[in-house]
Amino acid sequence: MGVFNATHPASFLLTGIPGLESLHPWLAGPLCVMYATALGGNAVILRAVQVEPSLHAPMYYFLSLLSFSDVAMSLATLPTVLGTFCFNARSIAFDACLIQMFLIHSFSMMESGILLAMSFDRYVAICDPLHYATVITSEFIAGMGLAVTVRSFITLFPLPFLIKRLPICRSNVLSHSYCLHPDMMKLACADITINSLYGLFVLVSTFGVDLFCISLSYVLILRSVLAMASHEERLKALNTCVSHILAVLAFYVPMVGVSTVHRFGKHVPRYVHVLMSNVYLFVPPVLNPLIYSVKTKGIRRAVFRMFHRIKM
Template sequence: MGFINVTHPASFLLTGVPGLENSHSWLAGPLCVMYAVALTGNTVILQAVRLEPSLHEPMYYFLSMLSLSDVAMSMTTLPTALRTFCLNAHHIAFDVCLIQMFLIHSFSMMESGILLAMSFDRYVAICNPLHYATMLTNRVIAGMGLAVATQSFITLFPLPCLFKRLPICRSNVLSHSYCLHPDMMKLACANITINSIYGFFVLVSTYGIDLFFIFLSYVLILHSVMAIASRKERLKTLNTCVSHILGVLAFYVPMIGVSTVHHFGKHAPRYIHVLMSNIYLFVPPVLNPIIYSAKTKEIRRAIVRMFHRIKM
């Protein structure tokens, strides 16, 4: 019985937006603006929570985790995206591509887990307020953050190994300016059933379960809020959840869109796949700091005070 010689290219060739190769220099501007907003906005929130004692509460600790995840996601895609659009440098080494793929999917899964933790925070604050401080201690919050990070890395650790066993002999051209597992799998000239099954298993067992429990927490929250007699108090209580609901929509709507296009839109134009993937990766890190700054007055006040101290 002979051994199968698994061949890999020395590097992959990254693509910006198919059909718009001549416009990459024009697209670099909006891309840089999005990265600047994502990195600056999330860094400002992290600093505001760190410096403002009134924000040393569970809700804002979870928000810090979300901002940290967004910064990590932006930094993971930033080098190759800017090289592709600004410097017209398209090559990425095979192993570097595997690492980037692993990190992108890990930080994405981490964000899903943090959004679930934030929904639990809102559930306890509204449905069990008397035990809020005793249930969500600093140790519990740190443990939840560590559990989310550990689960993400352990769950996705097999992904690079599963891909590395596949021979790549069709092409080395990827459809994006970064490395994603579904895009890389298409280049394999072998049976990718195991990779597809594992990818689907990860999707359902993490994102699917997270989304189910987020939905369940809001069903319980609504049930509790409807028991409040005063309409004004009901609206005031629900208003504390608006930022989180918008954050959940900003993350899950593009994610469901890109998954749907990947599984059921195989004959859709390539630019649709690229557009959905870009929205999925770039929109949440840009929108989250805007949403929380606009909808949470405590965050706004802390940011104003922080800049006032800097000015002084």
């Protein structure tokens, strides 16, 4: 089969960082460290929550869901990223690219939904502590996990078909070392209005709504905290939210940055777009286990105990 058939290429060519190709072997080392940190750190948190009875609580179950989505996101990008930077293996089959695109967008949307569920957990814990045990139950957590998974699958299920219907004949070279919907649709030599509108709809109706609800929950939390009598109570309540706030910032700040650069930074060098996209995909899985290990005493103690048992 040639490079192109009637409607789409047999494969795509992935790109590392344009203009910095000579540095790819040097960048491979830091990328491997980042993947090791993301996969190892999140795996440790998952194991700690599983084996430590003191962590069998709603907040840590939500953290497990967050760690799972981070591991899944890292595994979705790892083969092509390391293949591109370590071995210059840039080719990916058309259907494999569609699958990777679906997985990356799905796990990203799952993470957004989990962060929203965690903000609701903090809201109930601080604003309505007497009903916390009856509202945030194991069934509620399982239901939220299922809901964010089903939402991601149903919302993003049309994306591969929307790409597959387009005749892609301009080029088969993608801008990243992984497959994304905006990157693939730009290669089409046909009207991409439907793809653009659906992408915008997904962005606003899921990530936009999630961020709005998270912000609203923290406005209500702040109002409740400021109503507390003692300074110590206010600090204690806010301290339980610090890790989650940092995780939200680690996820949404790069996302907003990427969206802003893509929509308004038409004259920005291409490598800036690529670097921003890489930050958006790689930073949250690396930072989340570090944030929760440093800021959450229960996780810290459980990890120390776990490694102590391994030594023994």
